[in-house]
Amino acid sequence: MTDQLTYPDVVALAVPFFIAAILIELTWILIKRRGGRYETLDAVTSLIMGAGNVASGIILGFITFGFLMVLWELTPLDLGTSIWVIALCFVLDDLRYYWVHRFGHRIRWVWASHVNHHSSQHYNLTTALRQTWTGTFTFMMVVRAPLILLGFHPAMVLFCGGLNLIYQFWIHTEAIGRMPRWFEAVMNTPSHHRVHHGRNPRYLDANYAGVFIIWDKLFGTFVPELDEEKPDYGLVQNLGTFNPIRVAFHEWVGIFKDVVQPGITWRDRLNYCIQPPGWSHDGSRDTSEAIKAKHLERNPEDRGTAGFEGG
Amino acid sequence: MPLEILGPMVVLGIAGIALLLHLTGQTAPMRFETEDDARRAWLREHGEDAPGTVLVAANGRAALLRLGSGALGLVTIMGADPAARYLTGASWETTTKGLRIRPPDFAAPRFDIALSEEDRAAWLALKDQTT
Numbered sequence: 541m542t543d544q545l546t547y548p549d550v551v552a553l554a555v556p557f558f559i560a561a562i563l564i565e566l567t568w569i570l571i572k573r574r575g576g577r578y579e580t581l582d583a584v585t586s587l588i589m590g591a592g593n594v595a596s597g598i599i600l601g602f603i604t605f606g607f608l609m610v611l612w613e614l615t616p617l618d619l620g621t622s623i624w625v626i627a628l629c630f631v632l633d634d635l636r637y638y639w640v641h642r643f644g645h646r647i648r649w650v651w652a653s654h655v656n657h658h659s660s661q662h663y664n665l666t667t668a669l670r671q672t673w674t675g676t677f678t679f680m681m682v683v684r685a686p687l688i689l690l691g692f693h694p695a696m697v698l699f700c701g702g703l704n705l706i707y708q709f710w711i712h713t714e715a716i717g718r719m720p721r722w723f724e725a726v727m728n729t730p731s732h733h734r735v736h737h738g739r740n741p742r743y744l745d746a747n748y749a750g751v752f753i754i755w756d757k758l759f760g761t762f763v764p765e766l767d768e769e770k771p772d773y774g775l776v777q778n779l780g781t782f783n784p785i786r787v788a789f790h791e792w793v794g795i796f797k798d799v800v801q802p803g804i805t806w807r808d809r810l811n812y813c814i815q816p817p818g819w820s821h822d823g824s825r826d827t828s829e830a831i832k833a834k835h836l837e838r839n840p841e842d843r844g845t846a847g848f849e850g851g
Numbered sequence: 852m853p854l855e856i857l858g859p860m861v862v863l864g865i866a867g868i869a870l871l872l873h874l875t876g877q878t879a880p881m882r883f884e885t886e887d888d889a890r891r892a893w894l895r896e897h898g899e900d901a902p903g904t905v906l907v908a909a910n911g912r913a914a915l916l917r918l919g920s921g922a923l924g925l926v927t928i929m930g931a932d933p934a935a936r937y938l939t940g941a942s943w944e945t946t947t948k949g950l951r952i953r954p955p956d957f958a959a960p961r962f963d964i965a966l967s968e969e970d971r972a973a974w975l976a977l978k979d980q981t982t
């Protein structure tokens with residue numbers, strides 16, 4: 541039986557590496573005077589969010605793990621633990637990550653958790669660690685269900701998810717311009733992921749990839765970084781506080797306020813949870829589509845260019 | 852990794868990085884040097900509602916804006932970057948150092964703005980004209 545299968549908790553093991561890499565990036569920026577920027581309060585907030593993410597995993601991780609173990613009991617399939625199975629699991633789990641991440645930007649209930657990762661106006665290695673505290677409440681563990689039912693052991697799936705997050709650490713930097721062409725074509729890179737963190741209309745809702753950028757190319761969400769348009773990092777509406785509690789929960793509070801307001805229908809209340817961020821019952825706010833459309837009204841020459849193909 | 856190791860490592864790591872950043876001068880709050888700085892910070896988040904009157908606090912850490920839509924807006928400093936907020940529905944309070952403004956926003960709950968008496972009077976006058 542492989543029910544007792546265990547893998548190392550890779551994210552916790554990577555903590556010393558994270559700290560060392562941050563020190564190296566910071567030293568590089570201070571010596572070269574380019575390649576990114578740091579700010580004390582911003583970086584500390586990001587690091588506290590990262591620590592809180594690990595803590596929430598320790599406290600709430602049993603929910604996801606329990607759910608996956610129930611599925612494991614149900615499935616008649618067991619692919620075993622060979623290296624090829626782990627490799628396949630890693631690739632399929634990256635596909636799983638792509639969709640969870642895409643939902644994270646297109647469904648406000650999931651965005652309420654993920655928004656935290658985008659709430660810094662900086663883009664450096666500490667930004668990578670600015671992770672959610674409330675991921676369990678998005679119920680996105682259901683997207684892992686097919687993997688378990690196919691016969692990948694829950695511990696292996698979670699191990700691959702951890703490796704995926706560790707891969708994404710190093711791409712949160714402005715110190716690296718472009719990687720070799722073949723690498724940029726297949727892998728997620730600092731350049732591709734800078735686009736994902738941009739609040740520029742052109743860059744909204746692009747490059748959801750974890751490890752392999754091919755998913756974005758396959759599903760039509762890839763936008764290349766343009767040398768003439770530097771990403772403007774942060775949220776469409778940036779935060780006015782560094783308080784980690786407010787950073788972690790602000791969008792959940794926003795959903796709550798919208799849902800309980802008087803004078804709207806039950807359908808409106810549901811839509812405030814499941815429509816994309818920026819949806820409102822009276823059209824008083826802008827979704828990313830509206831932001832892109834307004835940009836094209838002001839800059840019609842951008843129509844049809846990267847990030848504006850749909851308009 | 853046992854918690855007895857992970858915990859202290861995380862705490863020391865965060866404290867060490869914070870100290871290093873501060874000592875190397877990365878705690879550098881930006882300033883609005885001119886009205887145009889404040890205007891640009893506003894337009895970055897609300898490009899469709901152009902500011903008319905702009906009052907920049909003497910210390911450059913906040914500015915009050917009267918907007919084309921007729922609403923009031925505030926730009927403030929978040930470390931090395933600006934943040935912009937509509938002040939519709941905000942509560943205003945006079946403090947010994949200036950003003951305390953609380954927008955009805957969980958993500959921007961309170962701004963303490965240092966102002967001279969003269970500047971404070973000008974901010975309150977703009978507010979009273981607007982509301």
Ligand SMILES: [Zn+2]
Nearest residue numbers: 641645654657
């Ligand atoms: Zn994202």
Ligand SMILES: [Zn+2]
Nearest residue numbers: 657668712733
């Ligand atoms: Zn990221």
